[in-house]
Amino acid sequence: MTRAVKAPPLSRGRHKHRVAVLVDPDTEGFEVGVIQQVFGRRTGTVQTVVRDIGSPYEVILCGESERYILPSGADLGQLAPLHTLLTADTVMVPGVQKPLASRSSAILGSVRGAYQNGARMVSYCGGAFVLGRAGVLDGRQATTHWLLADEFRAVFPRVRLTPDKLFVDDGPVHTSGGVFATMDLALHLLALDMGDAHANDVGRLLVAGPRRPGAQAQYVKQSLRADDDLPMGSFLHWLREHVYEPLTLAGLAQQQHLSQRSLVRKFRQATGMSVFDWINQERVSQAKALLETTDHPVGDIAVMVGFQTPETLRRNFDRHVGTTAGAYRAEFRRQSHRTDEPVDTAPVASN
Numbered sequence: 243m244t245r246a247v248k249a250p251p252l253s254r255g256r257h258k259h260r261v262a263v264l265v266d267p268d269t270e271g272f273e274v275g276v277i278q279q280v281f282g283r284r285t286g287t288v289q290t291v292v293r294d295i296g297s298p299y300e301v302i303l304c305g306e307s308e309r310y311i312l313p314s315g316a317d318l319g320q321l322a323p324l325h326t327l328l329t330a331d332t333v334m335v336p337g338v339q340k341p342l343a344s345r346s347s348a349i350l351g352s353v354r355g356a357y358q359n360g361a362r363m364v365s366y367c368g369g370a371f372v373l374g375r376a377g378v379l380d381g382r383q384a385t386t387h388w389l390l391a392d393e394f395r396a397v398f399p400r401v402r403l404t405p406d407k408l409f410v411d412d413g414p415v416h417t418s419g420g421v422f423a424t425m426d427l428a429l430h431l432l433a434l435d436m437g438d439a440h441a442n443d444v445g446r447l448l449v450a451g452p453r454r455p456g457a458q459a460q461y462v463k464q465s466l467r468a469d470d471d472l473p474m475g476s477f478l479h480w481l482r483e484h485v486y487e488p489l490t491l492a493g494l495a496q497q498q499h500l501s502q503r504s505l506v507r508k509f510r511q512a513t514g515m516s517v518f519d520w521i522n523q524e525r526v527s528q529a530k531a532l533l534e535t536t537d538h539p540v541g542d543i544a545v546m547v548g549f550q551t552p553e554t555l556r557r558n559f560d561r562h563v564g565t566t567a568g569a570y571r572a573e574f575r576r577q578s579h580r581t582d583e584p585v586d587t588a589p590v591a592s593n
Contacts, residue, residue, distance in 0.1 A: 250298050250435035253331050253360075258300040259435070262322075262330035262361075264353065264372070265305040266338055266345070271316035273336035273366045273424045277301065280428040280444060298436070302326055306348055313339055324352040332362040332431075334369075337424075341368030341386075342393060350376045357415075364416045364431065366424045373417070374398040384417040385410045392478075395514025406563050474512040478520075485524050486548040491517060525549055526562045533571040540567045 250259035261281050263274060281299040305321035312318070327333050333356045353376040357363050365373045370386035373379050374397065383402040386394050391405035404410055409418035409427040418427035433441035477498060481489075494517060495502040509517050525547040532543045544555035559567050 251331060254329060256300070256331075258298055259331045260329070261299050261301045261332045261334060262327045262356070263301060263303050263334045263336065264327065264349070264369075265303050265310060265312075265318060265321055265336075266349070266372075267310050267312070268339040268343070269310070269312055270337040270339065270367070271312045271314040271318070273369075274303065274316075274318065276424045276428055277334055277336065280425070280432060302330075306346060324348055327352045327356040327361070328359055330356055330361050332364060333357075335363075335365040335372045337367030337369050337387075338372065339368075341371040341390060342397075345372055345375055353378065360414075362414045362416070364427070366418050366427065367420055370394065370417045371397070373415070374401060378415060379417075382412040382415055383410050384412065384415070385419050386417065387420045392513050396512065397514075399514050474508060477509075478513075481521065482524060482528075485521060485528060486546060488550075489521060489548070521548075522558050523562055525555075526558050529555060529559065529567065530563070530570065533567055534574050543567070 252259055261277070263277055265274065278301055281297060282301045283297045302322050303318055304324055304326045306324055308320055310318065310321070333353065335353070349372070353363075353372060357376070357378045363373060363378050365384075365386075367387050368390060370379065370384055371390075371394065373384075374394070379398060379401045381400060381402075383404055385404050385407045388405040391403060394401070394403055394405075405419070407419065408423045409416065409430060411430075416427060416431065418424060429441045429445050432444060480497070481494075491502050491505070495505045498505055500508070506517060509515075509520070513520055515523070528547045529543050529549075532538060532546060533540075536543075538546070540555065541552045544550065544552045547555075549555040549558065555567060559565070559570070563570060565573070
């Protein structure tokens with residue numbers, strides 16, 4: 243592999259950067275595997291072929307108990323105790339199958355303590371809920387799987403959630419979206435520590451696709467949500483069906499048989515957002531779907547989703563997605579075409 247021109251930061255006199263990975267009974271084993279593959283030592287034939295002299299990272303799996311059989315059936319072996327997090331250089335929290343579940347005071351205290359001790363904090367997918375419960379994300383920008391955005395906002399109103407992003411850097415705290423964004427964020431962190439060339443070489447060894455930037459949008463389709471069991475779920479479903487209409491707060495309050503003040507209060511309690519912030523976000527989501535699947539002009543799409551003018555669509559699209567509607571359409575189609583192209587598996591250089 244290409245010799246790295248950088249090295250990960252070290253602390254406490256150690257010779258390797260310690261990555262402590264929090265494992266809970268409902269941890270997603272796939273994401274633990276990605277962490278081990280990206281930051282761990284190459285094994286077997288790969289190690290011999292590329293003459294790998296060893297990873298500059300020490301990856302340690304930690305848990306409240308000594309061993310768990312994960313929902314996938316994976317047995318990760320004996321786990322280090324939770325206090326290992328307190329002296330780690332980086333703490334990583336993989337996704338969990340029950341993101342809305344509470345976590346023990348021991349887990350949250352260890353995560354919080356690691357953050358206060360200066361560790362770089364990383365979460366993948368629903369792992370952001372663990373960082374959120376530990377108070378790590380308060381006042382920060384973060385992301386998680388877009389499907390969990392409403393629940394996240396309701397539980398963590400002090401976090402600036404940007405669910406459209408693949409991953410988000412906010413100082414020493416890094417969060418990513420869905421399962422396959424785990425690789426994107428892991429390689430991004432590797433590039434920060436070791437340089438782009440090293441991260442690209444590791445990506446090639448893992449036969450990963452081209453590294454995607456964090457600002458690239460998650461491909462959101464809100465209609466996949468089943469909101470009926472959530473507070474105001476039936477109203478959210480109704481809004482999605484009527485979002486293209488010229489909606490007013492008075493009309494919505496009448497539709498719900500509530501006063502305007504009560505509707506505003508109940509809606510924010512249920513979603514963590516104002517009524518029209520939610521509506522505009524949903525209109526952007528539906529515009530994205532139309533940009534992905536049709537050739538309608540942007541001006542027509544603006545009217546179809548309720549924005550009425552291209553300028554209103556442009557302003558809201560830039561706010562929620564961070565790019566223009568035209569650029570989003572072009573990027574989505576470019577990424578879709580890539581799935582039909584062979585992955586670059588050319589041999590990497592070795593020294």
